[in-house]
Amino acid sequence: MSRKMKNKVLENLTIERIASEGKSVAHYNGKVVFVQQVAPGDVVDVRVRKAKSSFMEADAIKIHEYSKDRVEPFCKHFGVCGGCKWQHINYDLQLSYKRQQVIDQFERIAKTPIPEVMPIIGSQETQYYRNKMDFTFSNNRWLTREEIDSGETFERNALGFHIPKRFDKIVDIEHCYLQGNLSNDVRNALRDFALKNNISFFDMIQQNGVLRNLIIRTSSTGEIMVIVQFGEDQPEEIQKVMQFLADTFPNITSLLYIINLKKNETFHDQDIHVFQGRDYIIEGMEDLEFRIGPKSFYQTNSEQAYQLYKVAREFAELKGDEVVYDLYTGTGTIANFVAKKAKQVIGIEYVEEAIEDAKLNSKINKLDNTLFYAGDMKDILNDDFIQKHQQPDVIITDPPRAGMHEDVVNMLLKLEAPKIVYVSCNPATQARDVALLGEKYQVDKVQPVDMFPQTYHVENVVLLTLNS
16 A cells, blocks of 8 residues: 555645654545645645655645745745755744644653743844854756756856755755855855866765865854865965955955865864964853864854853752763853853863863863863763762753763763753753653753754753752
8 A cells, every 4th residue: 555655646635733853744544644845734735755554755746725824935945955944934833833842752752741841932033043054066066957947058066055865966055044244255256266267166976176165154253264175185276265265355264274085074084274364263152252163063053052051051050069060061162151150060072172172261261160071971971980070969961962872861860960951952862861860850841942943953951850
């Protein structure tokens, strides 16, 4: 039956709601149908792309009735580049579904009593809110169906984003609504300069070409970092490109480049060359300054990061005499953010370069009550470590999307800190970990925060307190 359904057209389905990962839900003969790029309330015809025994995935091919909750997408690249997948849904409804996503994950996975989830903290800016963007050069631009059918010849060099699930195809971006300041100007000017001067764009199949990747970082203090990644060591062309950027955009704070001859764009093991300016930019938060280097991690929505960290600090309720463990501390942003209200903050992080940033940021901000350690969390956070340091009064944990390793959860149960503040970018793995911690902890507060408008992603902060 499932095979027979593939490519079948299902008519007049009513889209009911949004489920996890941003997929919308309809039903056909009692079976769930997941559909992308539609809105609750739409009535659509769909073509089945994948059919399983318990569900189907389908693409909308015709919309008979439009939902009252639809809005006009503001970006001409909507539906092609793979980002901003919720542009067609009004923002209030986006927030409602993100909050519901948290509720659903905790009901389904955590299976532990939780208080009413607080209203989600929305983002004041729903466009131009990102402080970091990566763009890829390619000599294999994605062509739309209309372009292919026209029979015309088009420029095949592109600078933009990967088409979803296609590593070798890039959609050329004219204007991106994710990052403001000079981002669009820098990208478009560099692409035009390269085309005019016949500087080669990277070939992802042959693994050659001069221009490979462009990274633009901005800060709330107005500083700008531009990193150009080159796929070939061609000194004359590198000089030409970097001098063009320096002359055209003299307000770039940090102008850097990388010569990357590897088969992927990751550059954490590559040398960074300073062409002009500093090798970092400064981000601000309250009275703190954070030095952001080319390899530094920093939350990509600066304003909402501040809201997120304020929630974590509020949940911790620090009086000034507490020892705080900050697990998965990254560059120590949360650790340094709460340090003035604690006796001592101890941060642990896997990436050594991040720990060096954390120490530097403490020094810049004249904080002398922080300690930072680099290593695998499950290996560092052990009995010997606890004996060398004071027992924590509060644990703040902000793990990656995969959540915490089971050994780390077991150590938290053993430590029995009175409070755990759990910050997560993935409510599903957070709910899984909370279920395990439920052996000794109860959930007191749940606060979702929207870091990424126009997407289905949601951050969530949970306060756990030790059972008395």
